[in-house]
Every structure is written in structure tokens, then in C-alpha cells.
Amino acid sequence: MIDALWGWPPPVLDPAGPYSDKVTTLAWSLFGLGFAVTAIVAAALFVAIKGPPKWKAMLGGERAIWIGGVAFPGVVLTALLVWGLTLTASLTEPIRGDEMRIRVIGEMWWFRVQYLDPSGNIVMEDANEIHIPVGVPVVLELESADVIHSFWVPHLSGKKDMIPGRRTLLRIEADRAGEFGGVCAEYCGGQHALMGFVAVAHPPADYRAWQGTRMVRVASASTQANDALSQAAGTTTQKTDGRALFMQSGCAACHRVAGTEANGLAGPDLTHVGSRRSLGAGVLPNHLGTLIGWIGDSQSIKPGNRMPSYDKLAADELEAIARWLEQQK
Template sequence: MAMAAEAAPLNYFLHSDGPASLPTMHLGWVFTAVVVAVLAIIALLLAGALFRKRTLAAPRTVGRENEGMRWIYIGTGLSTAALFALAVYMLITLDKVAQPTQTPALAVTVTAYDWWWKVEYDDDDPSRRFVTANEIHIPVGRPVRVRLQSADVIHAFWAPRLAGKTQMIPGLQNRQWLQADAEGIYRGQCVQFCGLQHAHMGFEIVAQSPVAFQAWQDAQRKAAAPASEPDVAAGRKFFIEQCAGCHSVRGTEAGGKHAPDLTHLNSRRMLAAGLLTNTAEHRIEWITRVQALKPGARMPAFALTPGETAALSAFLSTLD
């Protein structure tokens, strides 16, 4: 699946890929056109003032005062009318993007942490709920309700090609909706400065066909496969001893709630909220050099022996 507009994944001014972002894009065009028009008018007036020549007979004459005031009245009236029209158009746009036109296909709760995203797929049946991290899968052509909250400081959820920015404030749950018109991978980002690694707090929204999305959901609800090979068993034991206090892996004793759920780690494209691609080498690099790669992250770096590295890598490779 190709990245949507891979060359410019955050280009919301020229591209929209869903009905929640299209009115906002058009609003940006209108505001830009007005700003350019105002700039052009001011530039022309300034040029006229600079190049206009007074008659030699009265070089210090500036004209009657009431003539100048008339143009001030005209300019003020035109500016007021333009600003009022822009305000009305902005309110109309806000109303358009406030609610989807059809019932959302699903609800997702996204919790922002320093510096990653917890993604919970809600369901009326508790046994069908599951948790993932930094990657949101949605069905194409269906609106999705997103509940937004923060676990620590103020963050902001922004998937510019699909929807506008929404603040995530501790103690308050905000809501927005988004919808993708085409399959693809859409980049998202925290856009409220939240600390040292604010720039490395990205996420991806993966829009899939309804059939592919349902298959992904079914796979995510499964627990991790049991360890069979000796290296995998040793790696699982190391993980339980060293990592289970923060991370969860369903189907094992690991039940930590302070860091990403890793039950289906290998189904994700990226690691560390978009910092690294999800490869076996990068997984070990992240574990051993986390503070060098993302200074200030709450995960400590681990010094691993070659045997521990091989065993832990073997276990993590089974988390499909």
C-alpha cells in the first residue's frame, strides 16, 4: 500500500483525501486569495503614492481634509464587509466539519503520551476490544469517530489530509471524526509543543478496503502465539522479566499499561511513533539506544549480551 502523497504527506493546502478536510482546504484557499488581494491593493496604493508627482505651483499641497477622510470611510467599510463575510464563511465551514453525514463505522480512543499514541478500538462486546499503538487502521469511505485524550501534558492530534487539528487536554476528552476517500497511508503529527521529543511524535492512519480492515481487526484481536523454539522461549522469559512492567503482550504474563502494547508489533510499519522503520535491526537498536535516538523518552536503554540480543530478537519476531 503506497503512502498517500508520499512526497508531501502533511500538505493540507493542495490536497484533501476526505470530507472532513475538504471544506477546510477550501477555506484556506479563500483566506489566501483575500490576503493576496489585500497585499496587491496595498502594493498598488504604495506605488501610486511613491510615484505620484505634485504640481510645481503648489508642492506642499496635500488636498482638502474631507477628501482624504472619504477614502478612509470607503476603505473601512470595504474591510468590515470582507471580514464579516470571511467570519460567516468560517462558521459555515466549522458547521460542515462538525459532524459526519452518516453514522460512524467505528469509534477509536486515542490517548497521547510523551511521546507516543495509544489507540484503543472500542466495541460493545468487551472481548472484542483491543489496543495498538501509533497506527490507526480505518475502512475506506466510512466515517470514524475519534475520541481524544491526554495522559500527561497538552498534545494536539492532526491528520491534515483527513481532518483538522484537535487539542488533547489532560482531564478532558475531545472528539473529532475523519474519513478517507481512498486506500493509503496518511501521516499524522502532534502539533502542540509537548516537550523535548515533540517533533518525533508522529502516527499513521492506514485506510483499507472494508474486507482488508475486517481481516486486520480479526488478526489484532488474537493473542500472541505461544513460544516453542528454545531461543523464542528464552527471549520471552527475558521480556517478561525486563519489559512486562510497562509493555503488554496478550497471551503472556506481560500486562504493563505504561507503554505500547506489543502483541502484534510486527504488523506495524514504524517504531517509536514514526522515528524508525519496523525491522529486526531497528527493534534491537531502539532497545539498546533509546536515549540516544529519542532523548527524554521514558524507556531506559538496555545493555544486552549477544545471547540476550538473539533471544529477544527471536521472541519479538514472533509478535505478528
């Protein structure tokens, strides 16, 4: 699912924002320098094998070793280090206080996403998707809940480690609308390769509409849930069955759905799961069939993940839960 968003050219060479543009400039410089060093070494090797005796003697002399083996690498690498740090310094500038802020927490093996207000309070939660407006710098507060992870969405910025007990900062910005694949770039356990996410950049007006819809959904969730419970007293529908099965089967112990008694914190927040583009942190596209499959036997799809397989549920029960979750948008 996430791999399909990388495409060609490779995302590190296809910047979609000012911060990734700096990383791409650094990458091309390293490619060029690497090519130049390879050419110099190849030329030296050719001289050492086929060159005139006088050139061979010069190449093997003490002066050549000091210049080519010590002075040249030292000067070039020091200059490259200083230039690279200066070029990418803006990726980790201190928070001013007026930027858009999103906290991303790496977990085994998914990303918890929390949208923050200027005071640092959580106003909205999601998982494995980050939504941002085009042309607006966004400060990401990166944390880890367990082991070292690394956040990387190459179209939009460089990579940054997520370290337990620490909070690191990374800036991203998109200069065009689109969906950009991201991954964990630090080995973090058995399913590291299946730990991805999607960054979605909206035009500013579309982002405000998306944000408004989400906020209204959260604000009205309690009222909707209470109405649904009242209706269920006299009528049983598939939607109500799915909701009841979700609560009774143990899902609510690990997952939160705003406006219901499901308030678990161990797993991803499912308040908006029906609108997400993928399941299992980028493993599957999100639709009714994959929801049923994931709930029924997630362990065969992503072995070792912390969600047990609910293969003891009947097919109609799995479908009822999936249909109810599909409506959580």
C-alpha cells in the same frame, strides 16, 4: 519515516476524504484572500509613493482609513469566520452512536490507540497506527495523558487539540486506500518533532480481514502463551529466551503483550508490534535491526523519551528480545 508519507503536493492540498476536502477548500480561500490583500496593500503603497497628489490625499484621508482600515477588514473577516465555521462544522458533529469510534490518547511522545465498540468499551489496542476502512466516517475521541498535544493527519481531516482532562471529537474519513502520515501539531516538549503516527485506510473487505486477524490474535494469545510455556519446560529456544528476557529485564512493567504476564500500561501496547510500520512514533522503520537498536539505546535515537536504554544487555540478548517482539503480529 513519517515525513516520507507526506510527499508532494503537501498533504493539506491533497485531500483524501470529504472532511479534508473542506479544509483544503478553506485553505485555498485563505491563500486567495491573502494574495488579494497583499496586492491591495502593494497598490496602496505604490500610490503613496508614486501616485498623483490627489490620490495621495484621498489615500491619507479619514474616509479611506474608516473604509479600508475598519469597515473592509471587519466585514471580510466576519464573513470568513462565519463561512469557515459553517464549512467545517461537520468535523465535530455530535456522536450518533452508530459510527465507528477510535480513542486516541496523546502521550509524551507517542499516541495510544484504542478501538471502541458502540458502547464505548475497548476491544483492541495499538500505538502510533490507526486503521480505518475506506468510505466509512470514523469518530475520533481525542484525549491527553499529560500535556496539550494536537492530532493532525492532513490528508484526512483538520487538526484538533488533545487537552488534559477533556475529550474532544474529530471526524476523519478516507475516500481512497493508502498510508497517510500524521503528527502532533502542538509543541509538547523536547521530542515534539518526533511524535508521529500513520493512518492506514483499507478497502472495506481488507479492513474486515485485518480486524478479524487482530481479534483472533488477541483471543488466542493466552492459549499460545501457555503452550509456549509448556514447551519451554523441556526445550529452550531463541523465541522462548526472548520472551523470558523481556519479562525479566523489566519490559513487562511498562508494556502489555496480550496472553502473557506482561501487562504494563505506561508504554505502548506491544501485542501487535511486529506488524507496525514504524518504531518510536514514526522515528524508525520497523524491522529486526531497528528493533534491536531501539531496545538497546532508545535514548540516543529519541533523547528524553520515557523508555530507558537497555545497553547493559548483551548483543545476543537484545537480538532474542527483538526476534520475539518481531513475531508479535
